Amino acid sequence: MYLLLPGRHHLLTRYQKEYLLHLVKHGLSEALDVFGNPLSISKHPTAIIFAVTSANHNNTRRNPLSLYQRAMMIQDFSRELCIPSFVIPIDDVGQSPNFASYTLKKIEVETELKLQLTKENTIVLCSTPVANLYLELGFFVLPVEKVPGPKLSFYAKLPWEELEDIVSKRKQEAENKNPSGSLAQSNSDHPIQIPSSDEAILKSLDPACIRLWKDYGLFEKVDMLFSDTLIGDDGDLTESRDYNTYVREMDEIAELKFQETKPYVKPGRIGDIGCAVGSWIKLVGKDPNFAESDFYGVEIARHLYQICEQRKENGEFANSNVFFLRKNAVSGLVFPRMSMNTIHTSSLTHEIESYGGRSQLLSFLKNRYEELVMGGVWINRDVVGPEDKEREVFVWMEEDSSRNHGRSPEEFSNFKEYLDSLSTKERFFQFQQDFRKEEGYVLRTSAIYVDGIEYHRMKLKDICEYLSKKDYTDNWDSEMHESFCFWSFDEWKKNLESIGFRISPQSSEYRNQWLVKNRYEGKVKLFISNSQNPNKSEDLVPFDFPVTHMLLLAEK
The missing domain is CATH 3.40.50.150 (Vaccinia Virus protein VP39)
Known part of the structure; x- marks a missing residue:
C-alpha cells in the first residue's frame, strides 16, 4: 500500500516524522481518516511518494526552495522510515479542479509507469483543502496534522505556518538587534544566525530540515524574500503586466x-x-x-x-x-x-x-x-525627468480624435478598447485619475482659456509622465504605477557621485525623436508664460518637448 504525501515540502516537521513512523510500524487499520473513521486496512505501507508541487518554482516567498533542495531534504528525512520513498516533481498548473488527477498522471509519467496510484493501492495524506480533490476521486485520505472531522482544528502547525513563524521570530530578533528594523541581507558579512539552542524556532522542525536550511543558508534567504516589498509572493515585479x-x-x-x-x-x-x-x-x-x-x-x-x-x-x-x-x-x-x-x-x-x-x-x-x-x-x-520638472507649463491637448461619444468603460469589451476610443485630452483625464493612485499621488491641474482655446496648467513633470505613458493602452494598469520623472539627469549624476562613481563625459540625456514625431506632435503642445494668468496668445511662449531618456555611464 502506497502513501501519497502531496505538498510543496519546503519544511518537514517532527510531527510529520512521528506520524509516518507510526503508520509504518503499526499499520493502517487503526488510522483515522478525515471523517474520523478507522481505515480498517490490514496492509502496511510499502512506500511513500512525496509529490513535490510547484516544483518548477523557487526563490519566491511562496516557494523559497528549489526542487533539488527539497528533494535532498526529503531523502534525508526518509532514512528513518525504513521503507522506500520517492520524490516526484509536480510542476505548477495554477488553481485547477483537476489538480489531483494531474498529479497522479504526472507521477506515472515521471516514473515511466512504474508507479500507478489508484484508490485501491494508495492512501493520501493531506491536511489542506486539496484533500477534497482526492476524496472526489474515491481515495481514502488521512488528515495528518488536522483533527478528523468537520471542525477546523489541528494537532500541530502546518509546515507553511511553521515557515511563517520562523520568519516572524527572526524578524523580531533582527529588530531587537537592529533598532532601525531592517533585516540583515543574505549576502551580509554577518548574517543573522539562529542558535541551535533556540527551541522556540527549531523544536518543531525535523533534523533533516534543520540541516539543509543551515547548510544552504536558507534561514537568511527567507529573511530576504519575506522582507522584500518590491516583488510579489510568486517573485514577479508586477502582477498587472501583459x-x-x-x-x-x-x-x-x-x-x-x-x-x-x-x-x-x-x-x-x-x-x-x-x-x-x-x-x-x-x-x-x-x-x-x-x-x-x-x-x-x-x-x-x-x-x-x-x-x-x-x-x-x-x-x-x-x-x-x-x-x-x-x-x-x-x-x-x-x-x-x-x-x-x-x-x-x-x-x-x-x-x-x-x-x-x-x-x-x-x-x-x-x-x-x-x-x-x-x-x-x-x-x-x-x-529620465526634465531638469526644471517642478516648473508650471500650459498644455494644449487635441480632442478631435475622440470616438467615445460619452460611453463609459463598462460599455466596452475591455479597458484597452475604452482607452483607444478617447482623444488625447480625454485620455489625460483618465490618466489624472489613475496615475499612482495607489501610491497616493495627486496630479493637480487647472484649466484656462486664452483667445478661446483651452489650456491646462500643470507641472512639467506631470505632463511628461502622461506623454510617456498615454499610448501604452494594453499595459495601462501596470504603467499607472511607474514614475519616470523622479530624477533629472543632473540629479542622477549627483546621487551616483555621492556613492563614489565617476560619471563618464560620454554620458548623455536626449529626446527620443521617434516619440516626438509619432506620439507627441499634433497631440500635445507645451507653452510657458511669464504671466500667472495669461489672457492672450502673445502671453504664451512655445516650449520644446523635454528630454525623455538617458545613457548614464557610471565608472568605478
Missing part, C-alpha cells in the same frame, strides 16, 4: 539598446541585471570582441527567467559562457564584490523607484558600485 506584449517589445528594441551601449561595454565578466528575455546578452555575445567574456543575466520575474533558460537550451546564444540567475538585485549583491567588469541595466531603475521606493533605489545603486572592479562600468539606460 508579458506577451512585454517580451515582444523587448526583442524589438534589443538592437537599439545594443548599438547604443556597445561602445562602452568592457570585456571580462559582463552582467545584465533585469535581462528580460536575454536579448541584449544575445547580441553582445555575438560580437567577436567579447568572445572570451562570461555573461550573467539576472532576472527576478519568473516568467521571463523561464524564457531565458529555454532560449539557452535552444542554443540561441553564440557564447557558451552564458548563465542566468533568478535573484533580486535590490535586496543585496547578485555578484561578488569587485568581480564585474561591466554591468548593464535598461529600463530597470525607474521600476525600482516606482515599486520599491527611494530607499530601495539607493540600495540598488550602492550594490552595483560594490560589484564592479576598479575601472569597471555600470551602463544604465533608462527614462
Whole structure:
C-alpha cells in the first residue's frame, strides 16, 4: 500500500516524522481518516511518494526552495522510515479542479509507469483543502496534522505556518538587534544566525530540515524574500503586466539598446541585471570582441527567467559562457564584490523607484558600485525627468480624435478598447485619475482659456509622465504605477557621485525623436508664460518637448 504525501515540502516537521513512523510500524487499520473513521486496512505501507508541487518554482516567498533542495531534504528525512520513498516533481498548473488527477498522471509519467496510484493501492495524506480533490476521486485520505472531522482544528502547525513563524521570530530578533528594523541581507558579512539552542524556532522542525536550511543558508534567504516589498509572493515585479506584449517589445528594441551601449561595454565578466528575455546578452555575445567574456543575466520575474533558460537550451546564444540567475538585485549583491567588469541595466531603475521606493533605489545603486572592479562600468539606460520638472507649463491637448461619444468603460469589451476610443485630452483625464493612485499621488491641474482655446496648467513633470505613458493602452494598469520623472539627469549624476562613481563625459540625456514625431506632435503642445494668468496668445511662449531618456555611464 502506497502513501501519497502531496505538498510543496519546503519544511518537514517532527510531527510529520512521528506520524509516518507510526503508520509504518503499526499499520493502517487503526488510522483515522478525515471523517474520523478507522481505515480498517490490514496492509502496511510499502512506500511513500512525496509529490513535490510547484516544483518548477523557487526563490519566491511562496516557494523559497528549489526542487533539488527539497528533494535532498526529503531523502534525508526518509532514512528513518525504513521503507522506500520517492520524490516526484509536480510542476505548477495554477488553481485547477483537476489538480489531483494531474498529479497522479504526472507521477506515472515521471516514473515511466512504474508507479500507478489508484484508490485501491494508495492512501493520501493531506491536511489542506486539496484533500477534497482526492476524496472526489474515491481515495481514502488521512488528515495528518488536522483533527478528523468537520471542525477546523489541528494537532500541530502546518509546515507553511511553521515557515511563517520562523520568519516572524527572526524578524523580531533582527529588530531587537537592529533598532532601525531592517533585516540583515543574505549576502551580509554577518548574517543573522539562529542558535541551535533556540527551541522556540527549531523544536518543531525535523533534523533533516534543520540541516539543509543551515547548510544552504536558507534561514537568511527567507529573511530576504519575506522582507522584500518590491516583488510579489510568486517573485514577479508586477502582477498587472501583459508579458506577451512585454517580451515582444523587448526583442524589438534589443538592437537599439545594443548599438547604443556597445561602445562602452568592457570585456571580462559582463552582467545584465533585469535581462528580460536575454536579448541584449544575445547580441553582445555575438560580437567577436567579447568572445572570451562570461555573461550573467539576472532576472527576478519568473516568467521571463523561464524564457531565458529555454532560449539557452535552444542554443540561441553564440557564447557558451552564458548563465542566468533568478535573484533580486535590490535586496543585496547578485555578484561578488569587485568581480564585474561591466554591468548593464535598461529600463530597470525607474521600476525600482516606482515599486520599491527611494530607499530601495539607493540600495540598488550602492550594490552595483560594490560589484564592479576598479575601472569597471555600470551602463544604465533608462527614462529620465526634465531638469526644471517642478516648473508650471500650459498644455494644449487635441480632442478631435475622440470616438467615445460619452460611453463609459463598462460599455466596452475591455479597458484597452475604452482607452483607444478617447482623444488625447480625454485620455489625460483618465490618466489624472489613475496615475499612482495607489501610491497616493495627486496630479493637480487647472484649466484656462486664452483667445478661446483651452489650456491646462500643470507641472512639467506631470505632463511628461502622461506623454510617456498615454499610448501604452494594453499595459495601462501596470504603467499607472511607474514614475519616470523622479530624477533629472543632473540629479542622477549627483546621487551616483555621492556613492563614489565617476560619471563618464560620454554620458548623455536626449529626446527620443521617434516619440516626438509619432506620439507627441499634433497631440500635445507645451507653452510657458511669464504671466500667472495669461489672457492672450502673445502671453504664451512655445516650449520644446523635454528630454525623455538617458545613457548614464557610471565608472568605478
